[in-house]
Amino acid sequence: MSRSFLVAARGVLASIGVLICLPALAQTDPLPSWNDGPVKKSITDFVARVTTQGSPDFVPVEQRIATFDNDGTLWCEQPFYFQMAFAFDRVKALAPQHPEWKTRQPFKALLQGDVKTAATAGEKGLLAVVAATHSGMTVPEFERTVLDWLRTARHPRFHQPYDALVYQPMLEVMAYLRANGFKTFIVSGGGMDFMRPWTERIYGIPPEQVVGSSGVTQFRLLPDGKTELFKTPMVNFIDDGPGKPVGIYNNIGRRPIIAFGNSDGDLQMLQYVTSGSGARLGLYVHHDDAAREYAYDRKSMIGRLDKGLDEAKAKGWPLISMKNDWKVIFPFQK
Amino acid sequence: MSRSFLVAARGVLASIGVLICLPALAQTDPLPSWNDGPVKKSITDFVARVTTQGSPDFVPVEQRIATFDNDGTLWCEQPFYFQMAFAFDRVKALAPQHPEWKTRQPFKALLQGDVKTAATAGEKGLLAVVAATHSGMTVPEFERTVLDWLRTARHPRFHQPYDALVYQPMLEVMAYLRANGFKTFIVSGGGMDFMRPWTERIYGIPPEQVVGSSGVTQFRLLPDGKTELFKTPMVNFIDDGPGKPVGIYNNIGRRPIIAFGNSDGDLQMLQYVTSGSGARLGLYVHHDDAAREYAYDRKSMIGRLDKGLDEAKAKGWPLISMKNDWKVIFPFQK
Numbered sequence: 001m002s003r004s005f006l007v008a009a010r011g012v013l014a015s016i017g018v019l020i021c022l023p024a025l026a027q028t029d030p031l032p033s034w035n036d037g038p039v040k041k042s043i044t045d046f047v048a049r050v051t052t053q054g055s056p057d058f059v060p061v062e063q064r065i066a067t068f069d070n071d072g073t074l075w076c077e078q079p080f081y082f083q084m085a086f087a088f089d090r091v092k093a094l095a096p097q098h099p100e101w102k103t104r105q106p107f108k109a110l111l112q113g114d115v116k117t118a119a120t121a122g123e124k125g126l127l128a129v130v131a132a133t134h135s136g137m138t139v140p141e142f143e144r145t146v147l148d149w150l151r152t153a154r155h156p157r158f159h160q161p162y163d164a165l166v167y168q169p170m171l172e173v174m175a176y177l178r179a180n181g182f183k184t185f186i187v188s189g190g191g192m193d194f195m196r197p198w199t200e201r202i203y204g205i206p207p208e209q210v211v212g213s214s215g216v217t218q219f220r221l222l223p224d225g226k227t228e229l230f231k232t233p234m235v236n237f238i239d240d241g242p243g244k245p246v247g248i249y250n251n252i253g254r255r256p257i258i259a260f261g262n263s264d265g266d267l268q269m270l271q272y273v274t275s276g277s278g279a280r281l282g283l284y285v286h287h288d289d290a291a292r293e294y295a296y297d298r299k300s301m302i303g304r305l306d307k308g309l310d311e312a313k314a315k316g317w318p319l320i321s322m323k324n325d326w327k328v329i330f331p332f333q334k
Numbered sequence: 335m336s337r338s339f340l341v342a343a344r345g346v347l348a349s350i351g352v353l354i355c356l357p358a359l360a361q362t363d364p365l366p367s368w369n370d371g372p373v374k375k376s377i378t379d380f381v382a383r384v385t386t387q388g389s390p391d392f393v394p395v396e397q398r399i400a401t402f403d404n405d406g407t408l409w410c411e412q413p414f415y416f417q418m419a420f421a422f423d424r425v426k427a428l429a430p431q432h433p434e435w436k437t438r439q440p441f442k443a444l445l446q447g448d449v450k451t452a453a454t455a456g457e458k459g460l461l462a463v464v465a466a467t468h469s470g471m472t473v474p475e476f477e478r479t480v481l482d483w484l485r486t487a488r489h490p491r492f493h494q495p496y497d498a499l500v501y502q503p504m505l506e507v508m509a510y511l512r513a514n515g516f517k518t519f520i521v522s523g524g525g526m527d528f529m530r531p532w533t534e535r536i537y538g539i540p541p542e543q544v545v546g547s548s549g550v551t552q553f554r555l556l557p558d559g560k561t562e563l564f565k566t567p568m569v570n571f572i573d574d575g576p577g578k579p580v581g582i583y584n585n586i587g588r589r590p591i592i593a594f595g596n597s598d599g600d601l602q603m604l605q606y607v608t609s610g611s612g613a614r615l616g617l618y619v620h621h622d623d624a625a626r627e628y629a630y631d632r633k634s635m636i637g638r639l640d641k642g643l644d645e646a647k648a649k650g651w652p653l654i655s656m657k658n659d660w661k662v663i664f665p666f667q668k
Contacts, residue, residue, distance in 0.1 A: 062540060139583065183542070196587045206396060207587030208517070208543075219579040219602055227602075227609045229583050236584075245553040249473065249563050250570075251585055253530045253541030268553055268561075275561045 030176040033169040033327045033334075039283075040325065042318045043173065046281045050257060051180050057279035061181040065256040067248060067269065068174070070188035070195060070212075072262040072303040073285050074203060076165040078294040079156065080115070080302055083194050084126075086149050086162075088115065090133035098132075107132075131233035134191065135215055139229040143197045150198060160332060163202050168334060169326045170260070170285075174203055177258070185209045185256070187248055189240035189265050193231070211251040213239045244269035260285065260320075263303040267311060274317065282317045284308060289323040292333075364510040366661075367503040367668075373617075373659045376652045377507065380615045384591060385514050391613035395515040399590040401582060401603065402508070404522035404529060404546075406596040406637040407619050408537060410499040412628040413490065414449070414636055417528050418460075420483050420496075422449065424467035432466075441466075465567035468525065469549055473563040477531045484532060494666060497536050502668060503660045504594070504619075508537055511592070519543045519590070521582055523574035523599050527565070545585045547573045578603035594619065597637040601645060608651065616651045618642060623657040626667075 034040040050059040071077040091101070091110045101107035106118035106125040118125065134142065150163050158165060174184050184205055186195060192212030199205045216234040221227055239247040245268055248256065259266075259273040262285040270282035284305065288295050297305040312319055320326075328334055368374040383391040384398065405411040425435070425444045435441035440452035440459040452459065468476065484497050492499060508518050518539055520529060526546030533539045550568040555561055573581040579602055582590065593600075593607040596619040604616035618639065621630050632640040646653055654660075662668055 062534070065542075192584075192587070200396070208399075208585065210587065214584060217580050217583050219576040219606065221602070221605055225605075225609060227579065227606045229579060242553040245561065245563060246551050249551050250526075250548060251542065253526070253544065268555070271555055271559075272553065272561045275559060 030179065031169065031172045033172055035325055035327055037325060039318045039320050042281065042283070043176075046258065046279060047177070047180050050279050059257055059278065063254060063257065064177075064180070064182040065185065065252060065254050066174075066177045066182045067185045067187040067211075067252075067256040067259045067273070068170070069261040069263070069266045069269070070186050070190055072287065073260050073266070074166055074170050074174075074186070075163070076155070076158075076167075076293060077303050078296070081190065082162045082165075083190050085153065086146065086194065087129050087133045088118075089149060089153055090145070091129060094133065127235075130191075134193070135231045135233040137231055139193065139217065139231060142193055142231055146194055146197045158330070160330070163198055164332055165330055166202055167285075167326070168328050168331045171203065171331065173260070174205070178204065182258070183209065185211060185248075185252060187211045187239065187244050187259075187269060189213055189238070189244075191215075192239075211239055211247045213237060213243075240265045242268045245272040248272070257281070259283070261308070262287065263305050264308045265303075267308045270308070270317060271311075274315065284312050284317060284319050286319045286321055288321050289326075289329070291323075292329045293322055364513065365503065365506045367506055369659055369661055371659060373652045373654050376615065376617070377510075380592065380613060381511070381514050383613050393591055393612065397588060397591065398511075398514070398516040399519065399586060399588050400508075400511045400516045401519045401521040401545075401586075401590040401593045401607070402504070403595040403597070403600045403603070404520050404524055406621065407594050407600070408500055408504050408508075408520070409497070410489070410492075410501075410627060411637050412630070415524065416496045416499075417524050419487065420480065420528065421463050421467045422452075423483060423487055424479070425463060428467065461569075464525075468527070469565045469567040471565055473527065473551065473565060476527055476565055480528055480531045492664070494664070497532055498666055499664055500536055501619075501660070502662050502665045505537065505665065507594070508539070512538065516592070517543065519545060519582075519586060521545045521573065521578050521593075521603060523547055523572070523578075525549075526573075545573055545581045547571060547577075574599045576602045579606040582606070591615070593617075595642070596621065597639050598642045599637075601642040604642070604651060605645075608649065618646050618651060618653050620653045620655055622655050623660075623663070625657075626663045627656055 031040055049055055049057040050064065052058060068074055071081050088110050091107055095101055095111055101111060106121035106129060109117035150161055153162060154160065155162055155165055178184055186199060186205055186209065188195060190212050192210055192214045195212055196207040196210050199210050200207065214236045216232045216236045218230045218232055219227065220230055237247065244266065255276045256273050257279065258281045259269050260283050261270055274280045274282040287293065287297065296303065297309055322329065365374055383389055384393040386392060402408055405415050422444050425441055429435055429445055435445060440455035440463060443451035484495055487496060488494065489496055489499055512518055520533060520539055520543065522529060524546050526544055526548045529546055530541040530544050533544050534541065548570045550566045550570045552564045552566055553561065554564050571581065578600065589610045590607050591613065592615045593603050594617050595604055608614045608616040621628050623629060630637065631643055632638065656663065
């Protein structure tokens with residue numbers, strides 16, 4: 001094939017590309033579930049600044065790292081963290097093998113459906129529940145348990161599978177950032193193992209881009225030459241508060257340029273992200289929509305946003321109002 | 335623009351694509367520094383099996399994970415690990431601030447250039463050297479130190495910068511796997527922080543795909559609102575031996591389908607990778623070329639390959655002979 005023919009063909013291509021793409025870009029809103037306003041504009045302006053060649057704020061593709069908290073930022077976290085709902089359901093499922101739980105708190109209360117009494121056992125009680133339900137099995141066994149639970153369990157208020165209670169506007173933000181060359185990561189206080197089985201399907205985030213809290217995992221060589229990773233009850237890493245920048249460092253190794261959170265547990269991540277040089281954006285999802293979801297901030301036991309709310313106001317971090325900025329909350333409402 | 339014109343243009347494009355690409359693929363050897371033979375064929379056959387649509391061994395792109403040990407697998411590790419050479423040079427550079435090192439082992443010996451005596455201090459002595467040279471500074475400060483060292487330090491035998499002593503045939507394997515949809519990761523017993531500053535430039539592997547040993551990092555909020563990650567002397571994770579499958583789980587979350595190592599420290603990674611279901615390949619680089627590099631295995635202090643050599647033979651894992659399978663060792667010999 002002649003070189004001139006190839007050059008001509010490439011020219012045809014390029015012009016088709018321009019003609020096809022430009023009107024498409026102009027017509028399609030990448031964030032259709034967001035109401036127009038300063039918060040939506042802060043996101044699209046930021047993306048334009050860091051992706052425009054020649055802009056003083058231009059950021060090369062490989063440095064476009066975006067991090068997202070999960071509970072309360074990408075999916076609902078009320079009336080309590082979904083991983084707690086999972087753990088409580090697992091206590092019920094495992095009870096026949098643990099007759100001692102009938103008299104031992106907080107298991108006794110959980111088996112009676114009395115979450116309030118169970119909660120009085122505090123952090124130590126919760127850790128006992130997590131250890132009893134998240135260890136003593138291999139990684140694939142735990143993964144199957146999580147997926148089975150997602151198929152069958154329903155949220156008490158919305159009567160939907162828990163993984164249907166993700167925020168449609170945030171799905172759009174993640175897709176929009178990826179379309180602009182960003183690599184999207186979850187950085188959550190929740191369990192890494194609890195998220196990885198479904199984040200690729202639901203969020204488009206693969207397991208290797210999920211940073212979370214974790215237990216100590218053990219490698220075992222079995223007599224038949226097979227191998228397994230076994231989940232022990234020991235804590236390995238707590239990816240919350242000041243642990244989030246550390247988790248980002250351990251698992252990503254670059255400072256993100258944009259981050260989304262919703263609670264004081266995300267404050268250090270937002271401080272870390274926004275204090276870097278160059279264009280940076282940190283945003284808080286503010287739960288102010290009791291009608292369509294929940295309204296809580298400074299006084300909530302789950303997902304408290306208190307110090308972070310003050311700092312967001314002081315530093316001018318955009319506060320995403322679920323009530324005013326989002327046309328819909330969940331995909332099933334579209 | 336009419337729809338039929340677009341369809342026609344797409345047809346032209348597609349046919350150009352086929353005409354350009356097919357001869358190119360047929361003519362270009364993706365592994366030009368490898369001698370033809372069973373080892374090279376084991377790699378190209380494996381890639382063909384897992385990437386051929388409809389093949390019983392086909393693996394979707396997102397599951398094509400490849401892991402590589404670093405020291406002795408991607409770059410040279412003799413006469414001792416390059417990170418040790420870095421640490422010893424740092425001891426010399428930092429000595430003026432540490433007059434006590436003049437009388438304290440193993441620092442005293444290192445300052446006299448006597449590595450043999452320093453080595454008698456054993457693991458405890460080595461850990462003291464690592465702590466003294468790898469902590470007490472921020473992550474970017476450490477990164478600059480590593481990059482400065484790579485620019486100035488020279489290997490005692492090859493008189494080249496240490497990052498020039500990477501294996502050309504392995505650079506080709508990484509590029510070949512990536513061209514076939516694989517995501518390439520380093521999984522090394524070496525320090526994560528020591529590798530990340532240069533792996534993207536040298537290997538094409540970004541920081542977030544570098545798994546290694548690490549110290550405990552601390553997040554700090556400074557009075558001016560800036561933030562930093564500070565390297566403490568505490569050990570966080572040792573990514574070696576049975577730690578490698580655990581490091582893979584913590585940082586990747588999927589079982590790789592192909593892995594390369596060179597020592598007993600890689601044995602558990604190879605066991606883990608090759609014992610999964612479906613097509614799997616684990617390979618050992620065997621250092622058998624004293625003339626062009628080094629020859630060592632069962633009795634070496636650095637990069638010992640003893641149990642792994644037996645297991646490779648028993649299980650039929652390909653042994654890459656540097657002497658027979660590689661046309662050149664280092665890029666500067668091309």
